[in-house]
Amino acid sequence: MNRENHHFLDLFFYPESVAIIGATRNQTALHYHVVANLVKLGFPGKIYPVNPGADEIVGLKAYPDVKSIEDNIDLAVICVPASKVPGIVKDCVDKKVKGITIISGGFSEGGAEGRKVQDDMLRLLRSNGIRAIGPNALSPVNSRNNFIIGFGPAEPLPQGKLSFVFQSGLYQPRLNWLLHYYHLYLSKLIDLGNKMDINEVDALEYLAQDPETGVIAIHMESIAGDARRFMRVLQETTKRKPVIVLKTGRTAAGAKAASSHTGAIIKSSDVVYDAALKQCGAIRAQGLDEFFDLAKIFEYLPPLKGNRVALSALSGGEGVIATDSCQFQGLTLAELSLDTCEKLRPLFPPWEISVNPFDMGVSMQFYDLDFIYPILLNALMHDPNVDCLLVQLGGTQPADPAKLARLFASVVERGKPVVAWEVDPVRDRELSEQMGLNRVPVYPSAERAVRALGALYRYYCRKGA
Amino acid sequence: MNRENHHFLDLFFYPESVAIIGATRNQTALHYHVVANLVKLGFPGKIYPVNPGADEIVGLKAYPDVKSIEDNIDLAVICVPASKVPGIVKDCVDKKVKGITIISGGFSEGGAEGRKVQDDMLRLLRSNGIRAIGPNALSPVNSRNNFIIGFGPAEPLPQGKLSFVFQSGLYQPRLNWLLHYYHLYLSKLIDLGNKMDINEVDALEYLAQDPETGVIAIHMESIAGDARRFMRVLQETTKRKPVIVLKTGRTAAGAKAASSHTGAIIKSSDVVYDAALKQCGAIRAQGLDEFFDLAKIFEYLPPLKGNRVALSALSGGEGVIATDSCQFQGLTLAELSLDTCEKLRPLFPPWEISVNPFDMGVSMQFYDLDFIYPILLNALMHDPNVDCLLVQLGGTQPADPAKLARLFASVVERGKPVVAWEVDPVRDRELSEQMGLNRVPVYPSAERAVRALGALYRYYCRKGA
Numbered sequence: 001m002n003r004e005n006h007h008f009l010d011l012f013f014y015p016e017s018v019a020i021i022g023a024t025r026n027q028t029a030l031h032y033h034v035v036a037n038l039v040k041l042g043f044p045g046k047i048y049p050v051n052p053g054a055d056e057i058v059g060l061k062a063y064p065d066v067k068s069i070e071d072n073i074d075l076a077v078i079c080v081p082a083s084k085v086p087g088i089v090k091d092c093v094d095k096k097v098k099g100i101t102i103i104s105g106g107f108s109e110g111g112a113e114g115r116k117v118q119d120d121m122l123r124l125l126r127s128n129g130i131r132a133i134g135p136n137a138l139s140p141v142n143s144r145n146n147f148i149i150g151f152g153p154a155e156p157l158p159q160g161k162l163s164f165v166f167q168s169g170l171y172q173p174r175l176n177w178l179l180h181y182y183h184l185y186l187s188k189l190i191d192l193g194n195k196m197d198i199n200e201v202d203a204l205e206y207l208a209q210d211p212e213t214g215v216i217a218i219h220m221e222s223i224a225g226d227a228r229r230f231m232r233v234l235q236e237t238t239k240r241k242p243v244i245v246l247k248t249g250r251t252a253a254g255a256k257a258a259s260s261h262t263g264a265i266i267k268s269s270d271v272v273y274d275a276a277l278k279q280c281g282a283i284r285a286q287g288l289d290e291f292f293d294l295a296k297i298f299e300y301l302p303p304l305k306g307n308r309v310a311l312s313a314l315s316g317g318e319g320v321i322a323t324d325s326c327q328f329q330g331l332t333l334a335e336l337s338l339d340t341c342e343k344l345r346p347l348f349p350p351w352e353i354s355v356n357p358f359d360m361g362v363s364m365q366f367y368d369l370d371f372i373y374p375i376l377l378n379a380l381m382h383d384p385n386v387d388c389l390l391v392q393l394g395g396t397q398p399a400d401p402a403k404l405a406r407l408f409a410s411v412v413e414r415g416k417p418v419v420a421w422e423v424d425p426v427r428d429r430e431l432s433e434q435m436g437l438n439r440v441p442v443y444p445s446a447e448r449a450v451r452a453l454g455a456l457y458r459y460y461c462r463k464g465a
Numbered sequence: 466m467n468r469e470n471h472h473f474l475d476l477f478f479y480p481e482s483v484a485i486i487g488a489t490r491n492q493t494a495l496h497y498h499v500v501a502n503l504v505k506l507g508f509p510g511k512i513y514p515v516n517p518g519a520d521e522i523v524g525l526k527a528y529p530d531v532k533s534i535e536d537n538i539d540l541a542v543i544c545v546p547a548s549k550v551p552g553i554v555k556d557c558v559d560k561k562v563k564g565i566t567i568i569s570g571g572f573s574e575g576g577a578e579g580r581k582v583q584d585d586m587l588r589l590l591r592s593n594g595i596r597a598i599g600p601n602a603l604s605p606v607n608s609r610n611n612f613i614i615g616f617g618p619a620e621p622l623p624q625g626k627l628s629f630v631f632q633s634g635l636y637q638p639r640l641n642w643l644l645h646y647y648h649l650y651l652s653k654l655i656d657l658g659n660k661m662d663i664n665e666v667d668a669l670e671y672l673a674q675d676p677e678t679g680v681i682a683i684h685m686e687s688i689a690g691d692a693r694r695f696m697r698v699l700q701e702t703t704k705r706k707p708v709i710v711l712k713t714g715r716t717a718a719g720a721k722a723a724s725s726h727t728g729a730i731i732k733s734s735d736v737v738y739d740a741a742l743k744q745c746g747a748i749r750a751q752g753l754d755e756f757f758d759l760a761k762i763f764e765y766l767p768p769l770k771g772n773r774v775a776l777s778a779l780s781g782g783e784g785v786i787a788t789d790s791c792q793f794q795g796l797t798l799a800e801l802s803l804d805t806c807e808k809l810r811p812l813f814p815p816w817e818i819s820v821n822p823f824d825m826g827v828s829m830q831f832y833d834l835d836f837i838y839p840i841l842l843n844a845l846m847h848d849p850n851v852d853c854l855l856v857q858l859g860g861t862q863p864a865d866p867a868k869l870a871r872l873f874a875s876v877v878e879r880g881k882p883v884v885a886w887e888v889d890p891v892r893d894r895e896l897s898e899q900m901g902l903n904r905v906p907v908y909p910s911a912e913r914a915v916r917a918l919g920a921l922y923r924y925y926c927r928k929g930a
Contacts, residue, residue: 030829030830081814082814105827106814109781166782167782168780168781168782169780169781169782169826170779170780170781170782170783170786172780172826173779173780173826173860173888173889174860174888174889176889176891176892177888177889177890177891177892181890181891219782221782221785248782248785248786248789249785249789250789251788251789251792251793252792253788253789253791253792253797253798254785254786254788254789254792256788257781257784257785257788257798257819257822258781258785260781260819261780261781261782261784261785261819261824262781287786287790287910287912288783288786288910288911288912289909289910289912289913314635314638315633315634315635315637315638315726316574316633316634316635316722316723316725316726316727317631317632317633317634317635317684317686317713317726318635318753319722319726320686320713320714320719320722320723320726321635321713321719321752321753323716323718323719323721323722324713324714324715324716324718324719325752326718327716327717327718327719328716332718333718333722349546349547349571354722354725354726357722359726361634361637361638362570364495365495394638395638395639423638423639423642424638424639424641424642425642425646426641426642426646427641427642444754444909445752445753445754446753447752447753447754448754
């Protein structure tokens with residue numbers, strides 16, 4: 001790629017040559033997949049496995065050490081035991097690699113001794129102008145060039161505009177599920193680990209200017225860099241791109257646990273974080289589920305221009321729950337136009353008079369989903385009193401889930417966000433899957449769907465969409 | 466069954482003869498399954514389908530009307546269009562049936578006219594001493610005798626001590642998933658619908674004295690009966706059995722939606738409900754997910770005697786999130802005994818010093834789950850400083866999920882509650898399934914697992930377990 005005036009982190013996401021130091025032929029080792037994934041997914045850069053005990057790894061020539069590689073190295077990925085890392089880093093400095101990612105743990109998170117070793121490495125790298133991610137970090141990942149550094153086998157990466165910053169590898173065992181079942185569409189992912197050098201300020205600055213990133217989701221336990229600068233950058237960024245923040249280590253016990261796994265010290269109270277994040281226009285997720293829920297809705301949907309919701313539930317009872325949730329989130333049930341009411345009336349028996357919430361369960365006693373949905377969606381799509389649709393899936397298989405999902409997507413394409421929730425994750429699976437493939441967000445419950453919708457509304461309200 | 470001094474609702478759960486009025490041979494109709502389910506699941510009572518247009522339904526002789534049945538009828542189930550219901554009710558009175566369930570909707574929820582018809586029916590029934598569930602209700606269900614009145618095909622009912630009261634059929638499209646994937650173990654279920662006659666006070670009184678019910682979960686939008694009596698019974702009941710309440714229609718908009726689907730009028734504010742429920746010792750669920758989460762933990766687990774948690778997560782980052790959640794819920798991380806620390810130390814590299822939270826991800830770089838879990842569980846099971854275990858599943862398949870689940874269950878059997886959460890619902894599925902079959906509760910996230918654990922702790926704290 002040709003990037004004028006590029007940010008230094010471009011090197012980490014678009015390296016032209018990568019050395020994997022500690023690559024292994026042992027397929028049961030978690031880090032076996034570091035090389036295997038790059039080969040399998042077709043990363044277009046050059047891959048140089050380094051292992052003194054192997055001639056060939058995953059079909060690639062292996063090198064005894066990084067200095068034996070004839071080529072220049074953009075990025076060295078280090079996954080050897082902690083005790084060997086300082087020597088390897090020295091080798092990398094001698095080789096004049098341009099950047100380093102240290103996967104290995106066992107440094108500042110292990111106590112004073114590990115912190116000293118980490119500090120010494122940092123000094124060496126700084127004096128040679130080499131930037132580093134980690135240690136104790138599993139990244140980077142870039143969907144555009146199939147570049148993925150991580151443990152375990154990876155599947156092809158669904159491309160999107162969502163970029164993640166993680167403080168730790170907590171995403172790693174979830175990644176496959178998040179991408180291929182929960183249907184997140186990824187741009188870039190960076191796990192910062194102990195943040196010896198590269199920290200959340202660098203990551204945010206990079207993603208803020210990255211044209212391939214439209215939504216930023218940041219998991220952090222602490223701010224390692226300049227907190228004022230972080231908040232300044234955050235405030236600038238949220239005017240252009242939604243930034244979702246999951247700040248953990250909120251309690252004294254949580255902060256202590258955080259300190260023990262990345263060596264970070266959490267100085268500010270949760271209340272201070274909360275106020276600062278809010279002031280900067282960031283969207284704070286209250287938990288991990290919500291973090292991914294918000295990442296999904298902001299990646300999938302266009303701006304929400306008003307708070308008038310057309311709600312359809314599979315029973316009156318769920319309609320009540322969803323209505324409560326809407327009101328808690330500052331959303332209101334739309335007064336449907338007379339035209340819409342007339343279009344929907346034939347779906348009900350004479351005694352049923354409520355169209356918002358629309359009680360699909362009553363209608364399903366007479367018609368099937370394939371008949372109800374097109375009438376419902378066509379009516380609501382054209383109703384000027386409706387800003388968005390909130391729909392429960394039907395718990396039964398439609399005749400053609402892909403076609404129905406495209407119908408939902410066509411409403412979104414007309415600028416009206418649609419959010420759905422499941423009634424039965426098993427019976428709804430195929431439609432839910434097709435909705436994900438068509439970027440119509442589906443959630444496991446009304447509460448989660450509405451919470452995400454509320455965040456979408458408030459962000460675009462503030463932004464003045 | 467022989468029940469001395471029985472409560473009148475016994476008749477609805479243990480009828481010896483049931484007439485299904487409006488039974489149909491049309492397999493695409495939702496109410497086809499009312500008769501089909503009873504036959505398929507082997508309900509031991511007598512089943513009399515009533516339909517003037519059929520001689521036989523699901524292999525049973527059909528009757529043109531209820532009066533043609535030679536036998537006495539304990540329970541008449543009515544599923545005909547609203548306009549025909551009053552005539553059928555009159556027939557049932559003439560036949561001297563002992564109880565009635567009206568599935569059909571189209572009464573008080575449809576406005577003044579429907580309310581009048583409903584009131585007239587009620588007067589007729591009262592003057593003849595006949596009690597009725599509904600109208601607009603899908604119930605009852607009793608796992609002990611495979612008695613299930615509901616739409617759609619049903620699977621065999623897993624027997625347990627959890628009994629539900631619903632205000633509306635919202636459970637209906639979820640039931641299969643709740644019982645067979647989420648693994649709830651059921652005693653009885655009653656859906657009250659419009660609560661023309663039998664209401665939440667009757668249901669609570671019945672379940673309070675029912676020896677087959679150990680946990681009561683009530684969904685309600687309004688109190689139709691005597692609110693003071695409801696609260697008095699509630700207060701008495703929570704001393705002996707946990708009662709979980711999902712009160713919806715919390716907001717003005719939600720209350721309006723509730724009124725339109727069951728005709729109820731919600732008079733009291735949510736704050737009043739909240740205070741009253743708390744004072745009576747009920748456990749209030751904040752949403753539908755939490756309602757089922759709490760039902761599960763109380764059905765599965767023995768009393769929790771203290772708040773000291775041994776936590777094991779798949780990454781440091783998730784450990785922090787779970788630790789925060791524990792602190793929010795009044796739970797604390799246990800100080801593991803020296804003995805336990807010594808048993809766990811070999812699972813980690815020398816530099817890893819944290820055992821609570823236990824970072825399973827670090828250990829899994831060296832050992833597999835089948836090696837780690839038995840050491841972990843055996844150590845924690847015997848630690849007097851540990852009141853309960855909070856464990857994240859491993860995201861990989863153990864060699865023998867059933868065996869591992871039984872190991873978890875053995876900790877619970879020793880009186881130490883175990884709660885688990887998934888990292889990847891797909892990769893964890895088989896272990897999760899086995900855990901459910903062994904009554905070890907698994908949740909989709911740490912937050913949900915800890916929220917349920919917190920409720921368990923607070924209930925038994927209050928009760929003085």
